[in-house]
Amino acid sequence: MADPSAPRSPFAPWDRRELPGLFTVEESARRVGHYAWIEMRLFEALGGWVATVPELDVKTTLGRHCYHHAWHAELWHKRLPELREMRPDRLIRAPNAHLEAFVAALTEPEAPDLTIEKLVGVFRVLLPRKIAAYSYHLAATSRITDAPTIRSLGFILDDEQTDWQEGEMLLQALIETDEEVARAARRQSELEVLITRAGGIAGPGSLGPSSTSSGPTSSGPTSQTVGAAS
């Protein structure tokens, strides 16, 4: 055994985490507030849809996923005060009116023969956007200073990816005809337009600075991403 009095680094030799990250405390809180908002809208919609879908496997899946997103919302709610936001409701909002419009369109279908439209909105449009934004946050934030957010992102992304896969498989099982393929594509296209206008679940900059800018360390559209090395 090594000499217990010998000095050791607090980082194990294989731990390559570094301090710099792209988000300030404020920027992280802003994003987390938007995440909480979209998770809330999603779990509410999934809960409401349960009664409207006749397919038993879809019904139980929506019930299960409803809780997943509620739990994600709870994690983000709890994170906000830790990010110095003592009035979390102030930040739990849509990033812009475009995302509100997207959610209104997403949650519009009700009739029992619109299961494809409901699922396409969630699993082919919204969840991919959420996974993208969360993955970007995970890659961009400081792995040391923002570790609690990273831990939550890990749990949440695990759920999102599993749920996305499950939802996509449900869709593939439900879509059987050329007309249904067209319906799904039409619905996806309508909603893609809206969420693209919104810039993603956290607004413009959901995936960092736009591709026309020079790189992740430059000021993006939000002008709130900064190097956080100290």
Add this chain to the structure above:
Amino acid sequence: MRKSFPAEDLARDGRFRRARTEDRFEDPRNEFLPPGRRAGKLTPDRSDAAHAARQLMHGIFVGEIQALEGAGRTVWDFDDDEAPFALKLDMARQCWDEARHTEMSVKLGEWMGTEVGEFAETAFLYQAACNPDPVLRLTGVNRALEGLAIDVFNTMREFGEACSDPVLSFCEDWMLADEVTHVKMGSDWLRRLTENDPERRERALEFQRVVDKLFSFRGFRGEADDSPIQLARTFRRMAGFGDTEIDTIAADAEAGSDPEGWRAPVG
């Protein structure tokens, strides 16, 4: 998607057949069944035990679907100022639990040789989840309906034990644990949301009593030896029901053999 979703629109596939709640209560054969004439407590001693257990399991199955739908609607129907975020979280959790119960009930139905949709479905459980006041809805669903679920699951668990059906008793015990949790949620939210509004609390408890009476219709649930579903006092206490409250349910159940005593549960 609308806020508030009527029971008649609940989506089902082609295997299901809906019976009107009114038709069941107004079945002209009811008047020929004298008070106290019931199918009898569900035990293996009944000559029709297998059929009765299968029928009850199918009732549990559709009840779980409706409980899932009811919890889901509570998540959607109310704005944040009507229902606090934490309440919606509890209801979302309940969605997951009821989805799991639906899955378990389907598997148990298969185990017992029952097909989905074999028996007619009435929507009166979901109707208790249609009250526009979230407190009344919570009370109707999480205290009356989930309280009934405690009684039903305990009856089924004991039936499974009595006939040494390892699958039935195992699953019902798990479901029973969840229902105790749901009732506790209901009791907790009733207290929190009506802390400064005793009149609203009273209305909620009255609504619960109406729903409970419905569930005890003609002694279906009660403490009489021949009530098919027995009141599960121990588990109800565990879930936060007081003895006085349980006594009231038992007394109402005993008096509930009067078929004139029922009325629709939607407030």
Add this chain to the structure above:
Amino acid sequence: MIVTVDPPAFALVDFDAGRIAALAADVAALVGVPDDLAVGIDVDEKNPFGKAWALVDGRSVTLSVEGGAFEDPQRLRQFSEAGTRLVLGRLLFRVADRFDPAFGDPPADVDLTKAEHAAWDAYSLGRYARRAGADGGRERRRYAFRIRHGFNDAADRAFDQLWDGSDLTWVDLRRICSL
């Protein structure tokens, strides 16, 4: 074979006595009930429960049926032809067995144990399902059988022997179930 149904007209349920009599004659022929028997079917339409039993007295047979036994489980107070055929098939196969000298001499129904009832019902419905080409509800009956004979492999094997069996005797039934 003469079949009579009582009551001749129903007031509380949407049943047709003539239809029931015709179904009974049809099922009896399929099952092989002796032609010279008089079969009376007493339906208690006031009773929504589903018990049904047969009483043999000389050459006359009485089938006593709680109304729920003929009722469509999906439609309140409506008649179920498929369900009625199954009930009649089960009862009439047992009646036919009683008139078959090769079957042996089972005790009267009131003296049978629940386990014996379950075994004979499985044997009857299995034969009816095959002969009628109908869904006899094998897994439903297996569950009923397990309740009386145990949730184990031996009971399942016994059930399968009964359900798939033909030309069994009362002694065979008891032996298969180790009664």
